[in-house]
Amino acid sequence: xxxxxxxxxxxxxxxxxxxxxxxxxxxxxxxxxxxxxxxxxxxxxxxxxxxxxxxxxxxxxxxxxxxxxxxxxxxxxxxxxxxxxxxxxxxxxxxxxxxxxxxxxxxxxxxxxxxxxxxxxxxxxxxxxxxxxxxxxxxxxxxxxxxxxxxxxxxxxxxxxxxxxxxxxxxxxxxxxxxxxxxxxxxxxxxxxxxxxxxxxxxxxxxxxxxxxxxxxxxxxxxxxxxxxxxxxxxxxxxxxxxxxxxxxxxxxxxxxxxxxxxxxxxxxxxxxxxxxxxxxxxxxxxxxxxxxxxxxxxxxxxxxxxxxxxxxxxxxxxxxxxxxxxxxxxxxxxxxxxxxxxxxxxxxxxxxxxxxxxxxxxxxxxxxxxxxxxxxxxxxxxxxxxxxxxxxxxxxxxxxxxxxxxxxxxxxxxxxxxxxxxxxxxxxxxxxxxxxxxxxxxxxxxxxxxxxxxxxxxxxxxxxxxxxxxxxxxxxxxxxxxxxxxxxxxxxxxxxxxxxxxxxxxxxxxxxxxxxxxxxxxxxxxxxxxxxxxxxxxxxxxxxxxxxxxxxxxxxxxxxxxxxxxxxxxxxxxxxxxxxxxxxxxxxxxxxxxxxxxxxxxxxxxxxxxxxxxxxxxxxxxxxxxxxxxxxxxxxxxxxxxx
Numbered sequence: 001x002x003x004x005x006x007x008x009x010x011x012x013x014x015x016x017x018x019x020x021x022x023x024x025x026x027x028x029x030x031x032x033x034x035x036x037x038x039x040x041x042x043x044x045x046x047x048x049x050x051x052x053x054x055x056x057x058x059x060x061x062x063x064x065x066x067x068x069x070x071x072x073x074x075x076x077x078x079x080x081x082x083x084x085x086x087x088x089x090x091x092x093x094x095x096x097x098x099x100x101x102x103x104x105x106x107x108x109x110x111x112x113x114x115x116x117x118x119x120x121x122x123x124x125x126x127x128x129x130x131x132x133x134x135x136x137x138x139x140x141x142x143x144x145x146x147x148x149x150x151x152x153x154x155x156x157x158x159x160x161x162x163x164x165x166x167x168x169x170x171x172x173x174x175x176x177x178x179x180x181x182x183x184x185x186x187x188x189x190x191x192x193x194x195x196x197x198x199x200x201x202x203x204x205x206x207x208x209x210x211x212x213x214x215x216x217x218x219x220x221x222x223x224x225x226x227x228x229x230x231x232x233x234x235x236x237x238x239x240x241x242x243x244x245x246x247x248x249x250x251x252x253x254x255x256x257x258x259x260x261x262x263x264x265x266x267x268x269x270x271x272x273x274x275x276x277x278x279x280x281x282x283x284x285x286x287x288x289x290x291x292x293x294x295x296x297x298x299x300x301x302x303x304x305x306x307x308x309x310x311x312x313x314x315x316x317x318x319x320x321x322x323x324x325x326x327x328x329x330x331x332x333x334x335x336x337x338x339x340x341x342x343x344x345x346x347x348x349x350x351x352x353x354x355x356x357x358x359x360x361x362x363x364x365x366x367x368x369x370x371x372x373x374x375x376x377x378x379x380x381x382x383x384x385x386x387x388x389x390x391x392x393x394x395x396x397x398x399x400x401x402x403x404x405x406x407x408x409x410x411x412x413x414x415x416x417x418x419x420x421x422x423x424x425x426x427x428x429x430x431x432x433x434x435x436x437x438x439x440x441x442x443x444x445x446x447x448x449x450x451x452x453x454x455x456x457x458x459x460x461x462x463x464x465x466x467x468x469x470x471x472x473x474x475x476x477x478x479x480x481x482x483x484x485x486x487x488x489x490x491x492x493x494x495x496x497x498x499x500x501x502x503x504x505x506x507x508x509x510x511x512x513x514x515x516x517x518x519x520x521x522x523x524x525x526x527x528x529x530x531x532x533x534x535x536x537x538x539x540x541x542x543x544x545x546x547x548x549x550x551x552x553x554x555x556x557x558x559x560x561x562x563x564x565x566x567x568x569x570x571x572x573x574x575x576x577x578x579x580x581x582x583x584x585x586x587x588x589x590x591x592x593x594x595x596x597x598x599x600x601x602x603x604x605x606x607x608x609x610x611x612x613x614x615x616x617x618x619x620x621x622x623x624x625x626x627x628x629x630x631x632x633x634x635x636x637x638x639x640x641x642x643x644x
Contacts, residue, residue, distance in 0.1 A: 026052075026121040042099045043099040061310055080305045089107075116285065127225055129221065136216055152201060156224050171243060173243070173245035175199070176197050176200075176206075194210045240343060244257070250335075255327075259342055278307060299314065357436075375437045408480075442466070476536060482496060485520070497602060500581060501580055540641055550640055553638070581630035593615070597614055598610055
């Protein structure tokens with residue numbers, strides 16, 4: 001069992017014991033390669049104890065969707081892309097307390113094929129599963145079906161198991177007089193015989209005499225999803241699922257839909273007859289990249305709930321810190337109505353530095369760099385000779401930036417992030433390469449993307465859930481320098497990542513405005529807010545026991561820098577600010593010891609150098625008396641980022 005698997009198991013146990021419930025506890029998007037032998041998928045979702053639904057799809061080939069649930073039992077499959085009866089196979093052979101087990105069939109586990117699973121755990125305010133037997137023998141017969149959702153549903157999917165028939169879909173925005181078919185691309189249908197013109201309640205829903213939902217003696221299953229139940233998160237006041245609608249505007253920049261949270265999974269469909277459209281399924285694990293007005297656009301990875309076809313990149317679709325952007329003509333046709341279901345991104349607070357930061361040597365396999373967590377940002381380089389730091393991010397797609405240069409963004413299709421425990425895929429088949437990997441987590445680190453407008457005071461929303469203390473921002477479209485904010489300098493100053501200069505004063509960078517727990521502010525400089533340019537920003541904060549953003553004053557003697565850690569720092573980045581000075585990068589993988597330590601200079605392609613400039617310290621790190629002025633001049637001022 002991997003370290004990550006052990007943590008997921010412990011997390012599932014904690015949630016079951018009655019602690020705060022996060023989206024991480026009830027929903028998972030998990031990608032995995034098939035191996036044609038039984039394998040367990042560990043995603044932290046307790047299915048054996050709490051029950052739930054596993055939805056599987058082969059991404060590589062045109063094979064049917066597989067829906068398996070604990071109410072019907074293992075090996076019982078329904079397919080969203082067809083109207084067929086329930087089938088028996090070994091797609092899912094066990095529901096476990098930390099995931100599920102797949103068997104040896106092509107739709108779930110064929111060798112050299114890629115798969116995705118979406119797992120929904122039963123939980124009040126999120127999801128419920130009900131099986132029932134129909135009772136309608138004539139027109140006008142109805143049946144009330146009880147559920148345990150504990151709130152009024154936002155979406156209900158019903159499938160007849162024992163006979164062939166379409167899936168019936170109720171959505172809160174369409175009301176009880178209409179229904180849709182999950183297995184077809186058709187428009188909504190007006191019908192009183194589906195839901196008996198009766199809206200669901202927090203305890204039940206009503207079915208009429210339509211065979212799709214209620215024929216005497218036939219067996220059915222219903223998947224019931226909540227809407228805007230604000231009972232999740234640390235303070236039990238957050239929603240993690242929303243079912244809504246919007247009207248497309250056909251605009252070039254897309255239609256922005258506000259959810260109040262950043263989603264990780266969205267399913268949407270056009271419902272009006274003017275545009276018959278498929279059920280589109282997007283998730284951040286397979287890749288959502290969005291609209292880039294200043295550069296080339298990378299389409300998002302797409303599957304269709306109503307089609308068996310392999311994964312494609314047909315359409316443009318993006319997420320924002322508070323919702324999503326429907327961009328393409330198929331999800332944003334002018335005056336066309338759409339419905340959606342969206343689920344919040346993972347945001348459970350980390351418990352240790354190893355949950356959110358890792359360093360690894362190139363493994364010369366997939367993934368090339370192993371993290372034991374989902375990677376959101378990574379950079380790598382060859383540490384045996386002079387080389388550039390190449391930076392990649394999940395939110396940006398297969399493109400790279402160089403941390404030590406001002407070069408514009410360039411394509412690199414070899415960069416792949418659809419792994420649960422690392423990244424890479426044929427980037428550099430060389431064990432002299434190392435990667436530094438980061439996961440987005442509340443209070444620790446976030447990635448924000450935005451398009452500049454050239455207007456002073458432009459605010460950029462983020463999801464760090466605390467005030468950023470260190471921000472690294474970059475114009476992606478043109479030759480430009482990396483620009484950094486640090487709380488010790490304040491909002492009137494900045495420093496450059498790809499240079500040695502000390503602090504600079506310029507009001508048009510951060511607009512003399514300190515960041516907040518929800519946004520940061522930029523001025524009019526092209527490096528942070530040029531009109532119609534695309535940007536990425538990496539945000540760090542101090543999280544007790546995990547990270548420390550801070551500063552120290554040099555003495556020329558040994559300096560113990562207390563970061564509040566218990567086992568020392570694994571990553572240290574230091575920069576002098578009161579004068580010129582290099583960016584020093586140390587990590588425990590290459591060595592932070594009581595002797596010579598290899599370091600890299602972030603602003604250059606310089607090679608590793610062995611010197612005794614820093615030493616270990618349980619609470620952080622020590623800057624030694626032998627360190628140069630760039631690290632420890634008497635009276636010099638220094639900024640740092642450290643990770644436990």
